[in-house]
Amino acid sequence: MVSINLSDPAVQSYILYSGILGLKLLAVTILTGRVRYAKKVFANEEDAKRTKGKVKYDDPDVERVRRAHLNDLENIPVFWVLGALYLTTAPEAAWATLLFRVYTAGRILHTIVYAVKPLPQPARGIAFGIPFIITVYMGFKVVTHFITAL
Structure with missing residues (x-):
């Protein structure tokens, strides 16, 4: 039986970086709204009327931020699941912390080079690839750790 100890530095690290990633997801939501309001481009008629904007579904700046947000929504929950499962393999705390830290930094950097200050490739590819x-x-370590138990 595997138990998770909240005083374990690896678990504390996972919790810290998971919280940062959760706040990052919320920040990108706000960033999307900022871009929409700055350009007065909305997806809903009632929002456009209130600001004398227009309904438009293909504004390149809004879509870039939305794609960055969607990329987060596709990748960060997988980190949460696999990171939590990874903790059940009793990883070395320093190594797990490094993985969680680099993952989080990479996802933040990905948003910056994709949606805030777009940079040419391979910046976005690297910022996506390392966390991936x-x-x-982590998924491989979980599978290989527990496959021997079968």
């Missing part, structure tokens, strides 16, 4: 590799690594 970390997630794959």
Whole structure:
């Protein structure tokens, strides 16, 4: 039986970086709203009327921020699940903390180079790829750890 100890530094690290990633998701929501209001481009008629804006579904700036947000919504929940499962393999705290920290920094950097200050490739690819590799690594470690128990 595996137990998770909240005083374990790896668990505390996971909780800290998960909280940061949750706040980051909320921040990108606000960023999307800021871009919509700055450009007066909305997806709903009632929002457009209130600000004398227009309904438009293909504004490149709004869509860029929305795609960055969608990318977060596709990747961060997987980190939450695999990171929590990874903790059940009793990883070394320093290594787990490094993985969680680099993952979080990469996701923040991804949003910056994708939606805040777009940079040419390979900036976005690297900022996406490193966290992705970390997630794959954690998933692989979980599977290989528990496959021997079958």
